[in-house]
Amino acid sequence: xxxxxxxxxxxxxxxxxxxxxxxxxxxxxxxxxxxxxxxxxxxxxxxxxxxxxxxxxxxxxxxxxxxxxxxxxxxxxxxxxxxxxxxxxxxxxxxxxxxxxxxxxxxxxxxxxxxxxxxxxxxxxxxxxxxxxxxxxxxxxxxxxxxxxxxxxxxxxxxxxxxxxxxxxxxxxxxxxxxxxxxxxxxxxxxxxxxxxxxxxxxxxxxxxxxxxxxxxxxxxxxxxxxxxxxxxxxxxxxxxxxxxxxxxxxxxxxxxxxxxxxxxxxxxxxxxxxxxxxxxxxxxxxxxxxxxxxxxxxxxxxxxxxxxxxxxxxxxxxxxxxxxxxxx
Ligand code: SF4
Numbered sequence: 001x002x003x004x005x006x007x008x009x010x011x012x013x014x015x016x017x018x019x020x021x022x023x024x025x026x027x028x029x030x031x032x033x034x035x036x037x038x039x040x041x042x043x044x045x046x047x048x049x050x051x052x053x054x055x056x057x058x059x060x061x062x063x064x065x066x067x068x069x070x071x072x073x074x075x076x077x078x079x080x081x082x083x084x085x086x087x088x089x090x091x092x093x094x095x096x097x098x099x100x101x102x103x104x105x106x107x108x109x110x111x112x113x114x115x116x117x118x119x120x121x122x123x124x125x126x127x128x129x130x131x132x133x134x135x136x137x138x139x140x141x142x143x144x145x146x147x148x149x150x151x152x153x154x155x156x157x158x159x160x161x162x163x164x165x166x167x168x169x170x171x172x173x174x175x176x177x178x179x180x181x182x183x184x185x186x187x188x189x190x191x192x193x194x195x196x197x198x199x200x201x202x203x204x205x206x207x208x209x210x211x212x213x214x215x216x217x218x219x220x221x222x223x224x225x226x227x228x229x230x231x232x233x234x235x236x237x238x239x240x241x242x243x244x245x246x247x248x249x250x251x252x253x254x255x256x257x258x259x260x261x262x263x264x265x266x267x268x269x270x271x272x273x274x275x276x277x278x279x280x281x282x283x284x285x286x287x288x289x290x291x292x293x294x295x296x297x298x299x300x301x302x303x304x305x306x307x308x309x310x311x312x313x314x315x316x317x318x319x320x321x322x323x324x325x326x327x328x329x
Contacts, residue, residue: 006074007178007211008057009033013071015049015056024282026052026066028235034179039205039212041222041243043258044232047279050215053232054181057213058098059088075179094124097172099182103164103189107156113140113167114152120174139170143200162193166200173204180204183215198225219262223247228315231255234279234290241316251318254291289321297322 015027027049034040042050055061056068059080073080075096080088092098100106107116117136133152140148143166145159156164165185172180182201186194202225205212214226222229222243229246231239231254239252250256257275277294280286288303289295295302301321310323 005036006033007036007076008213009072009074010053010057011072011074013053013056013068013073015052015061015066015068017066019065019283022283025235025285026282027056027068028282028285029071030232030235030237031071032230032237032240034211034213036178036211037205037209038228039202039214039226041226041229042213042215042232043217043219043222043229045217045279047282048232049235050217050232051183054098054183054213054215057181058092058096059083059085060092090124093120093171093177094175095177096179096181097175097177099165099168099172099180099185101184101187103161103168104156106168107164109155109157111155112152113154113156113159116156117152117167117171117174120171124175135174139174140167142173143167143170143204145170160193161189162196165189165193165197169197169200169204173208173210176208177210179211179213181213181215184217185214186216186218186221194221201225219258231258234285235282236290236319238291238320239318245313245316249312249316251312251316251323252291252320253295253297253322255318289319 011031013027013030014025017024017026030053042053044050052061057073057080061068068081083091114133114136117139118132121132121135136152137148140152145151145163145166159167185201186197189197198221201212204210214221216222226243228242230237231252233254239250239255247259250259254275260273261275263272275294280290280293286292286303288305289307292298292302299321307319307321308324309317309319311317312323
């Protein structure tokens, strides 16, 4: 449930990339908020702009080609887009942390686990709070790495994939962030480890009351972990809803297609459902609804104007002409 205290609020954020072929509108006018203690899922297929949204929040959009050109990213009411590099460096890894997809790549294989966890404390001048080694062991204990007193001296290549991801999560929460951004944190792990990592993230959220933005293409992860879901398509958010509402009453044709394409154990059918067609080229996105070329319910208005965001019920908004006045006409 969205709480009254918004930790993060994005208003009309646009992140564009200049290329030799033109401007790619990777994130194009998105707005949403996250309250304290919420776990919000940002879902969509590859290339929909999910990861660019997280990099925009972190101030890590690849430069010089990429830039957040418009909007506000308010963290505790302060616009992160107005912070300079040094101010952002102080926020990253302290008040906002990020967990990346592949733990084997996120950790440096030739530096010890102790060194890499310690770096999080050293960088933010928190090593003075106690013995660095003890603090690193404390982090490994928190994320349930077995025998942390011994394993703290190991190197990442001596850890399993699950232990590496636990270590990354531990580094993410080491300084007690208010917001944790997890970008596909279980994609590189096998299924049993995925379940453990998701459970750990939930536990971390309950213990720290941090807000979590969970970026994923896996609707199962969203159902297990999140309180609210944002569906992204071709650089825009097309549906926002509490998780229960979303699974009971998905409304945007793309969101309905996403749910239909999840395989269900025991359901017999010759073919798995898939949404036909491809997302539009973001170099030159269509003027109207960006899903129109793939939508079975498209109407003439859909290709002429972008649909407005309509509230279907509290906390449930959808951008589709099927629910807007002109579409009804
Ligand atoms: Fe389909 Fe039109 Fe709705 Fe887009 S606006 S999803 S094309 S019905």
